[in-house]
Amino acid sequence: MLFLLLLGLAGCGREDENLVLLTPGGRMRPAVAAAVAEFEREHPGVKVQVVTTPGQDYYVKSLAMLAGKAHVDVLWMGQGFGIFAGRGALRDLTPFVERDGGFDLALFRPEVVDWYRLGPQLYGIPYGVDVMTIAYNKEIFDAAGVAYPTSDWNLEEMLEIARKVTRIDSRSGRVKVAGLGMESLDYRYHGLKFLSDDQRRFALNTERGREWLERNVELIHRERILQRGADLQSMDRLSGFFNAQTAMIEFATWDLPEAEKRALFAWDVVAIPIGAGGKRSSWASSNGFCMARDTRQPDLAWELLKKVTGIGFQRSVLNATIPTQPTLYPEFLQAHPHPKQVGELLEMQDFMQPNARIALFQEVDSEWIYWKEQALLKKLPVAEALAKAESHINRILDLHYEGKEP
Amino acid sequence: MKVKPWTTLVFLLPNLLGFLAFTMIPIGASLLLAFFAWDLFSEPTFVGLRNFYDLVGFRLGEHGGVEAVNPRFWYYGYNTLFLMLGLPFSLLGSLLLACLLNRKLYGRRFFQLIFFIPSIVSGVGIYLLWKWIFQPDYGLINQLLWQVGIVGPRWLESSLWAKPALMAMGFWGSVGGMNMLLYLAALQNINPELYEAAEVDGAKGWQQFWNITWPTVSPTTFFILIMGIIGGFQGGFDSAYVMTRGGPAGSTTTLSYYIYETGFQFFYMGRASAASWLLFLMVMVFTWINWKVAGKRVHY
Numbered sequence: 001m002l003f004l005l006l007l008g009l010a011g012c013g014r015e016d017e018n019l020v021l022l023t024p025g026g027r028m029r030p031a032v033a034a035a036v037a038e039f040e041r042e043h044p045g046v047k048v049q050v051v052t053t054p055g056q057d058y059y060v061k062s063l064a065m066l067a068g069k070a071h072v073d074v075l076w077m078g079q080g081f082g083i084f085a086g087r088g089a090l091r092d093l094t095p096f097v098e099r100d101g102g103f104d105l106a107l108f109r110p111e112v113v114d115w116y117r118l119g120p121q122l123y124g125i126p127y128g129v130d131v132m133t134i135a136y137n138k139e140i141f142d143a144a145g146v147a148y149p150t151s152d153w154n155l156e157e158m159l160e161i162a163r164k165v166t167r168i169d170s171r172s173g174r175v176k177v178a179g180l181g182m183e184s185l186d187y188r189y190h191g192l193k194f195l196s197d198d199q200r201r202f203a204l205n206t207e208r209g210r211e212w213l214e215r216n217v218e219l220i221h222r223e224r225i226l227q228r229g230a231d232l233q234s235m236d237r238l239s240g241f242f243n244a245q246t247a248m249i250e251f252a253t254w255d256l257p258e259a260e261k262r263a264l265f266a267w268d269v270v271a272i273p274i275g276a277g278g279k280r281s282s283w284a285s286s287n288g289f290c291m292a293r294d295t296r297q298p299d300l301a302w303e304l305l306k307k308v309t310g311i312g313f314q315r316s317v318l319n320a321t322i323p324t325q326p327t328l329y330p331e332f333l334q335a336h337p338h339p340k341q342v343g344e345l346l347e348m349q350d351f352m353q354p355n356a357r358i359a360l361f362q363e364v365d366s367e368w369i370y371w372k373e374q375a376l377l378k379k380l381p382v383a384e385a386l387a388k389a390e391s392h393i394n395r396i397l398d399l400h401y402e403g404k405e406p
Numbered sequence: 407m408k409v410k411p412w413t414t415l416v417f418l419l420p421n422l423l424g425f426l427a428f429t430m431i432p433i434g435a436s437l438l439l440a441f442f443a444w445d446l447f448s449e450p451t452f453v454g455l456r457n458f459y460d461l462v463g464f465r466l467g468e469h470g471g472v473e474a475v476n477p478r479f480w481y482y483g484y485n486t487l488f489l490m491l492g493l494p495f496s497l498l499g500s501l502l503l504a505c506l507l508n509r510k511l512y513g514r515r516f517f518q519l520i521f522f523i524p525s526i527v528s529g530v531g532i533y534l535l536w537k538w539i540f541q542p543d544y545g546l547i548n549q550l551l552w553q554v555g556i557v558g559p560r561w562l563e564s565s566l567w568a569k570p571a572l573m574a575m576g577f578w579g580s581v582g583g584m585n586m587l588l589y590l591a592a593l594q595n596i597n598p599e600l601y602e603a604a605e606v607d608g609a610k611g612w613q614q615f616w617n618i619t620w621p622t623v624s625p626t627t628f629f630i631l632i633m634g635i636i637g638g639f640q641g642g643f644d645s646a647y648v649m650t651r652g653g654p655a656g657s658t659t660t661l662s663y664y665i666y667e668t669g670f671q672f673f674y675m676g677r678a679s680a681a682s683w684l685l686f687l688m689v690m691v692f693t694w695i696n697w698k699v700a701g702k703r704v705h706y
Contacts, residue, residue: 060670063446067445067446068446088447088448089447172557173557240543243543245543362672363671363672366667366671366672367478369653370478370656374655376655377655388477391473392477395475
């Protein structure tokens with residue numbers, strides 16, 4: 001009896017007229033709520049259920065939902081794009097873009113749109129770009145008598161400045177102020193790539209790769225000018241900077257609101273230094289929305305997707321990400337009176353090198369982090385750690401490309 | 407009154423169905439899955455023993471010599487065993503605490519409650535609390551050490567200190583918990599006449615403990631040891647998940663965290679199932695050894 005009653009109740013929902021939107025929440029939450037409210041007003045009778053999964057679990061939960069055929073229509077997507085698209089979890093948006101006369105993809109920054117392509121298919125529309133810069137504490141620079149960096153600085157100059165501003169307590173030997181507060185000096189600064197261009201081979205086990213990793217070990221252990229973050233995955237990584245324990249940190253677009261609120265000293269940002277070979281290169285990511293492959297209402301989902309990536313939505317999240325429509329750049333600059341050089345963030349868009357877009361990026365990245373840490377923590381010699389990383393990462397890639405693993 | 411077999415079966419059926427649906431069938435499915443490659447999206451592919459080989463196999467290295475196919479799995483196994491080294495300390499600590507609280511001391515009910523609190527507080531809350539206690543720059547421990555002129559280690563950021571830090575936290579959480587209550591119950595079941603007779607014979611405190619208390623509570627010790635080893639093999643997931651994400655350099659990743667990572671981050675469901683079965687085998691072997699070795703020393 002109870003079973004029949006439950007069965008009846010389950011059938012009462014008008015699920016076909018509902019859409020499910022997955023987001024990681026955070027600062028975009030009010031903007032999403034406003035966009036959803038507007039969408040519901042424009043589409044009477046349609047309800048949008050927003051499912052929020054904060055933090056790192058967003059990709060895991062979203063992928064598990066899609067794998068389990070849960071009702072998902074539209075989902076937020078950042079650098080985890082390859083993990084989803086590579087598994088066929090997303091729907092190609094090309095037919096929607098071609099059919100929709102009111103939608104102009106040319107308004108979006110093209111290289112960022114390309115990050116949502118896999119082969120000829122377009123799987124997502126980006127609304128924001130995240131780039132890295134270097135933020136520096138002007139007061140520490142002033143105390144050390146060091147001039148503020150300018151955007152034409154190079155890697156060696158950055159390290160030289162870091163040496164000058166680092167202060168070590170002579171009594172305890174403790175680093176009181178570290179020149180650099182970052183997880184490690186990014187391989188991109190040395191003009192290196194993590195995977196080969198065809199994304200089938202680990203590319204860091206080279207002479208220059210060894211030099212880069214050895215240099216990191218030197219900076220951390222011998223020179224002690226590079227202080228690694230307390231918790232690389234959270235806002236804690238900014239704590240050292242806000243507490244004036246690190247003079248320079250890698251600073252992402254999404255750090256802007258937090259820094260504007262918490263930094264009690266004069267600070268500014270500057271472009272990532274010019275690296276080896278006179279080239280500048282830095283990690284970057286994007287924010288966008290994709291459509292689930294198995295959405296039951298693709299046309300409605302497309303309308304919702306346009307709403308959460310359009311110019312109105314981009315305007316409402318200017319506080320934490322660079323809009324993908326360049327017409328909004330003046331408004332982005334206006335929204336950030338501090339730091340003074342916020343324009344450097346926009347400039348960094350010319351030097352973006354995002355993560356590889358492969359289905360097994362998480363596993364490859366996890367393997368790499370493991371071996372890199374073995375070297376950085378001096379548990380293994382650099383050459384051995386790189387050789388091990390190469391051997392294990394190549395095996396993961398081989399198994400995947402040979403079709404022995406999905 | 408004679409009960410008809412059908413009546414028995416009807417009464418047992420709801421439980422049996424639940425057990426089949428939520429325990430037996432998933433266990434059977436995971437055993438089957440251990441021989442397949444499956445990422446939840448594509449069709450499962452039969453791979454024979456390759457998932458097991460990928461976890462515990464060996465191969466010729468690209469640069470000569472034999473190397474483990476997955477050295478991380480072995481390292482995480484080592485981490486799991488290392489973290490279990492805290493078990494004897496927590497066991498002895500619980501017994502000591504139970505002995506103290508078994509005495510007719512003023513306020514012992516209060517202290518029983520205080521010591522039991524870590525067991526009823528949410529685990530995540532405790533992990534976050536300890537994360538702050540271990541914070542290298544402002545954390546309680548390093549601040550106290552700094553007061554006496556010692557520069558404390560960077561606890562959870564150090565591959566050397568992260569495991570001992572987690573062990574210390576585990577000790578704090580388990581010493582006054584259920585184990586203490588079990589010991590307290592065992593101590594209260596000891597016949598006081600045994601102690602009186604020992605006193606008449608001139609036995610002192612330590613001799614009484616060693617010859618009366620320790621043997622009498624040995625079934626409890628054995629039970630705690632067995633459960634502790636089983637729990638130790640399965641443990642480490644929640645603290646790694648909340649406090650360290652398995653780092654630094656995998657130094658706090660245990661087998662259970664690795665299974666989660668393999669299954670739900672990398673979506674290698676077959677390999678995660680194989681790892682689960684290997685973990686089950688380890689638990690079974692260690693429990694059997696424990697039973698054979700320690701079981702003989704138990705006084706029932």
